[in-house]
Amino acid sequence: MDVPSTALFTDRYELTMLQAALRSGTADRRSVFEVFTRRLPEGRRYGVVAGTGRVLDAVENFRFDSGVLDFLAAQRIVDEPTLAWLADYRFRGDIWGYPEGEVYFPGSPILRVEGTFAEAVLLETVILSILNHDSAVAAAASRMAVAAGDRPLIEMGARRTHELAAVAASRAAYVGGFTSTSDLAAGFRYSIPTVGTSAHAFTLLHDSERDAFTAQVDSLGGGTTLLVDTYDVTEAVRTAVEIAGPELGAVRIDSGDLLLLAHRVRQQLDDLGAAKTKIVVTSDLDEYAIASLAAAPVDAYGVGTQLVTGSGHPTCSMVYKLVARADEAGPDAPLRAVAKKSMGGKTSIGGRKWAARRPDADGVAEAEVVGTGPVPAELADHRLITELVRGGEVVAREPLDAARDRHAAARAGLPLSATQLSRGEPVLPTEYL
Amino acid sequence: MDVPSTALFTDRYELTMLQAALRSGTADRRSVFEVFTRRLPEGRRYGVVAGTGRVLDAVENFRFDSGVLDFLAAQRIVDEPTLAWLADYRFRGDIWGYPEGEVYFPGSPILRVEGTFAEAVLLETVILSILNHDSAVAAAASRMAVAAGDRPLIEMGARRTHELAAVAASRAAYVGGFTSTSDLAAGFRYSIPTVGTSAHAFTLLHDSERDAFTAQVDSLGGGTTLLVDTYDVTEAVRTAVEIAGPELGAVRIDSGDLLLLAHRVRQQLDDLGAAKTKIVVTSDLDEYAIASLAAAPVDAYGVGTQLVTGSGHPTCSMVYKLVARADEAGPDAPLRAVAKKSMGGKTSIGGRKWAARRPDADGVAEAEVVGTGPVPAELADHRLITELVRGGEVVAREPLDAARDRHAAARAGLPLSATQLSRGEPVLPTEYL
Numbered sequence: 083m084d085v086p087s088t089a090l091f092t093d094r095y096e097l098t099m100l101q102a103a104l105r106s107g108t109a110d111r112r113s114v115f116e117v118f119t120r121r122l123p124e125g126r127r128y129g130v131v132a133g134t135g136r137v138l139d140a141v142e143n144f145r146f147d148s149g150v151l152d153f154l155a156a157q158r159i160v161d162e163p164t165l166a167w168l169a170d171y172r173f174r175g176d177i178w179g180y181p182e183g184e185v186y187f188p189g190s191p192i193l194r195v196e197g198t199f200a201e202a203v204l205l206e207t208v209i210l211s212i213l214n215h216d217s218a219v220a221a222a223a224s225r226m227a228v229a230a231g232d233r234p235l236i237e238m239g240a241r242r243t244h245e246l247a248a249v250a251a252s253r254a255a256y257v258g259g260f261t262s263t264s265d266l267a268a269g270f271r272y273s274i275p276t277v278g279t280s281a282h283a284f285t286l287l288h289d290s291e292r293d294a295f296t297a298q299v300d301s302l303g304g305g306t307t308l309l310v311d312t313y314d315v316t317e318a319v320r321t322a323v324e325i326a327g328p329e330l331g332a333v334r335i336d337s338g339d340l341l342l343l344a345h346r347v348r349q350q351l352d353d354l355g356a357a358k359t360k361i362v363v364t365s366d367l368d369e370y371a372i373a374s375l376a377a378a379p380v381d382a383y384g385v386g387t388q389l390v391t392g393s394g395h396p397t398c399s400m401v402y403k404l405v406a407r408a409d410e411a412g413p414d415a416p417l418r419a420v421a422k423k424s425m426g427g428k429t430s431i432g433g434r435k436w437a438a439r440r441p442d443a444d445g446v447a448e449a450e451v452v453g454t455g456p457v458p459a460e461l462a463d464h465r466l467i468t469e470l471v472r473g474g475e476v477v478a479r480e481p482l483d484a485a486r487d488r489h490a491a492a493r494a495g496l497p498l499s500a501t502q503l504s505r506g507e508p509v510l511p512t513e514y515l
Numbered sequence: 516m517d518v519p520s521t522a523l524f525t526d527r528y529e530l531t532m533l534q535a536a537l538r539s540g541t542a543d544r545r546s547v548f549e550v551f552t553r554r555l556p557e558g559r560r561y562g563v564v565a566g567t568g569r570v571l572d573a574v575e576n577f578r579f580d581s582g583v584l585d586f587l588a589a590q591r592i593v594d595e596p597t598l599a600w601l602a603d604y605r606f607r608g609d610i611w612g613y614p615e616g617e618v619y620f621p622g623s624p625i626l627r628v629e630g631t632f633a634e635a636v637l638l639e640t641v642i643l644s645i646l647n648h649d650s651a652v653a654a655a656a657s658r659m660a661v662a663a664g665d666r667p668l669i670e671m672g673a674r675r676t677h678e679l680a681a682v683a684a685s686r687a688a689y690v691g692g693f694t695s696t697s698d699l700a701a702g703f704r705y706s707i708p709t710v711g712t713s714a715h716a717f718t719l720l721h722d723s724e725r726d727a728f729t730a731q732v733d734s735l736g737g738g739t740t741l742l743v744d745t746y747d748v749t750e751a752v753r754t755a756v757e758i759a760g761p762e763l764g765a766v767r768i769d770s771g772d773l774l775l776l777a778h779r780v781r782q783q784l785d786d787l788g789a790a791k792t793k794i795v796v797t798s799d800l801d802e803y804a805i806a807s808l809a810a811a812p813v814d815a816y817g818v819g820t821q822l823v824t825g826s827g828h829p830t831c832s833m834v835y836k837l838v839a840r841a842d843e844a845g846p847d848a849p850l851r852a853v854a855k856k857s858m859g860g861k862t863s864i865g866g867r868k869w870a871a872r873r874p875d876a877d878g879v880a881e882a883e884v885v886g887t888g889p890v891p892a893e894l895a896d897h898r899l900i901t902e903l904v905r906g907g908e909v910v911a912r913e914p915l916d917a918a919r920d921r922h923a924a925a926r927a928g929l930p931l932s933a934t935q936l937s938r939g940e941p942v943l944p945t946e947y948l
Contacts, residue, residue, distance in 0.1 A: 088678070090700035090703050091678040091679075091681070091682075091698075091699075092698075092699050093671065093673060093674070093697040093698065093699070093711060094698075094699055094702075094709045094711030095697065095713050095714060096711075096714075097699070097711075098711050098713065098734075098735055098739075099714060099716070099717045101734050101735070102717070102733070102734035103717070103730065105733060105734040106721070106726070106729070106730030106733065106734070108720050108721055113716075113720065115716070140678070150703075153699075153702075153703050157702065157709065159699070159709065161734075199716075203714075203716060203717075206674070206714075206716075207673050207674050207678075208678055210674035211673055211674055211675075211676065212678060214675055215675075215676055215677040215678075215680070216677075238526065240524065240525075240526060240640050240644055241526070241639070241640050241643035241644055241647060241835075242643070242644075242647050242830045243644060243647070243680070243830060244644060244645075244649075244679065244680035244684075245521070245573070245640075245644040246524075246677065246679040246680065247648070247676070247677035247679065247680040248524070248644055250677055251677075264526040264527050264528065265524075265525075265526065266523040266524075266525050266526070266530070266586075266587075266592070267523035267524050267525075269586070269590065270523050270583075270586050276527045276590065276592065277527060278527030278528030278530075279528055280528050280531065280532050280535075281529075281532060281636075281639075282836070282837070282855045283532070283548070283636060283836065283837035284532045284536070286840065286853040286854070286855070287536065287541050287544060287546065287632050287837065287840055288539070288541055293539070297535045297536065297538065297539030297541065298532075298535045300539065301534050301537075301538040301594075302531055302534070302535060311855075312856070313855075387830060387832075390830075396676075396825075396829040397820060397823075397824055399820075402674075403716065404715070404716035404719045404720065407719065407720055409722065421719070422715045422719070422744075422745050423745070423746050
């Protein structure tokens with residue numbers, strides 16, 4: 083919490099590389115770094131870009147204030163000339179990338195950072211932290227949103243992840259298609275709608291379940307959601323409707339065989355005249371459990387653990403690689419493509435890239451096309467990369483709903499097999515031109 | 516970053532339960548909440564308590580300042596009487612728990628929060644966020660530390676997780692046995708030693724690998740670590756020793772067959788007279804990969820993704836449950852054990868608990884004993900729960916090294932099979948008295 087800026091969300095080697103480059107005279111060589119991933123998590127059909135808005139905030143706040151500089155000096159992490167350089171640092175380069183909410187595939191140039199080597203290399207760690215975390219959560223959220231169809235999804239995973247990762251996870255989940263969150267900090271920071279029910283502790287605090295329900299309805303009104311699985315579900319539902327009347331907002335079931343219970347509780351509610359009372363289910367749900375409840379009379383899903391941990395894939399494998407750089411300092415020096423070449427498998431393709439999603443005759447996406455030369459005319463209208471930062475100034479701020487809407491549209495433009503939950507290959511091939 | 520206190524790292528229902536309890540007159544009933552887990556992640560032999568120090572900070576900073584209260588009022592999350600109550604809130608109760616670094620098992624009462632229902636229920640989300648995240652990372656770190664033996668472990672996973680989760684992950688990794696971190700924010704916040712090497716981008720920035728190595732050695736000295744796998748490893752090692760001399764600190768290998776390369780590079784370094792130059796390996800390591808390199812001439816391991824994502828288990832399943840409460844308000848009202856009782860499987864054992872680790876005749880732990888009555892005399896010296904907060908004041912602050920040392924000692928006191936990496940049952944049974 084008390085890290086004074088985003089500048090320390092940085093691996094030490096970024097600063098020592100800077101120091102060495104300042105000394106060797108290469109620090110001001112114009113450089114292009116790209117963020118991409120060599121593969122999707124096993125079995126996944128598409129990735130979801132999330133965190134771009136947070137990246138823009140982080141770049142703006144990436145300043146070496148006196149607290150940071152004092153620390154670097156005291157720890158002798160870099161020398162005096164480097165400290166002086168850092169004191170004046172702000173990013174003055176350009177950033178382009180896939181807009182937030184867009185889908186991506188192996189090799190998609192998700193983000194491109196262009197500036198001097200010195201100014202661009204420093205951003206590596208914080209950019210990857212944000213994109214790798216947020217995109218992992220958004221990908222899981224997107225699959226859950228597909229499984230849930232029109233039913234709302236409530237993010238309630240704060241207790242299962244780091245307290246600030248939770249806030250970012252709520253944001254990413256919203257981009258991926260979630261409706262609301264239990265996390266008040268996410269409501270505060272990102273204006274995501276917050277919702278809540280109650281816990282077993284509230285029932286246990288009272289002398290009877292009846293007392294607890296009465297207390298909750300008295301205070302929060304009949305539209306509240308009552309938790310009905312502390313003792314006996316059938317008895318709890320009867321008591322709930324007795325106390326709140328048929329206008330009771332919802333009941334929540336948090337344990338047991340949700341499929342069976344949902345049917346039974348729906349029948350009971352209908353019999354009691356509470357036909358409009360909704361059923362919310364929670365309890366270690368993931369996209370498969372959500373899909374298995376598609377035919378059950380469930381009105382909303384609350385999802386925690388599996389959402390904030392990326393449903394088996396808690397991080398993406400995005401990397402930040404130098405793909406081109408000039409041979410000398412200065413903004414006009416020509417760029418040369420560069421790439422690691424050893425035998426280890428971690429090779430990459432050099433050169434500053436464009437990307438386009440080629441549609442077939444019916445307008446359905448059929449390939450992710452990535453290239454380093456000129457963009458073919460027939461792909462010009464299908465380009466994916468937009469300008470985010472120009473000369474250090476953020477030019478692409480947008481409300482979170484824009485990213486959420488963009489994701490829904492991007493997913494809808496993929497072949498139908500994209501939304502199968504079963505394991506498979508990426509739904510689009512990546513072609514290199 | 517700009518969430519004004521820890522008070523919003525809270526699920527909305529904590530506040531609405533508070534409101535309903537204030538209205539029903541049950542808010543001041545003395546209550547005992549316990550944190551525990553029903554199971555370890557599949558195959559794991561023990562858990563590691565981490566984050567306790569962060570919990571103490573979070574409890575101290577859990578205040579509803581005007582920014583928070585304005586938000587809650589504007590969003591109509593709670594009513595006026597509740598807002599007034601929150602404005603005066605600070606936790607004035609008691610917290611006991613397993614000290615940080617201690618190991619735990621299913622059912623271990625890891626933390627106990629005692630106070631009025633109102634003051635204790637509010638802390639649920641933030642306490643679970645911290646313990647679930649940090650303990651997951653520490654458990655992975657501990658297994659890696661076992662696999663690494665005496666060789667140092669460098670935490671370098673910041674880019675693979677949320678930027679602030681990364682700082683907490685560094686801290687938890689240090690508790691679990693890691694030696695240092697690449698994350699400057701973790702160095703700043705927790706004084707964990709920071710280290711760094713360099714990236715492929717630094718080599719690619721220069722006109723040749725020779726230029727890059729020269730730049731690095733000129734600036735950072737011959738004790739630096741040179742990255743040797745950008746082009747050809749054998750050639751890079753030769754160049755590295757040529758430039759830095761036999762006093763070269765270390766070389767880093769970040770791709771390829773690490774076992775083969777480590778042997779080959781060691782031989783080459785020795786042949787070049789650089790017998791003291793160390794070999795650092797990095798590249799998607801986990802505890803199994805580390806163990807597989809035990810016989811290789813490796814001097815240090817850098818670990819990223821698998822560490823910060825808990826090596827397959829990115830969160831623990833710790834819960835925060837009301838286990839006892841009074842029937843009326845007041846500090847002296849007797850407590851009654853309570854527990855959820857429905858058929859869903861999520862049942863728990865009521866009552867305020869003690870815990871002890873029973874040693875066998877040789878002093879090796881043989882059981883985790885948890886009870887609700889008096890502590891048997893023969894277990895009195897083996898109790899696990901210590902006082903952390905008394906009447907709202909933190910009484911158990913300690914340096915991070917104390918937790919790190921405690922973990923090493925606790926792990927050493929377990930049966931030998933605890934440190935097998937293979938999947939198995941918890942190494943100690945939990946007995947309930």
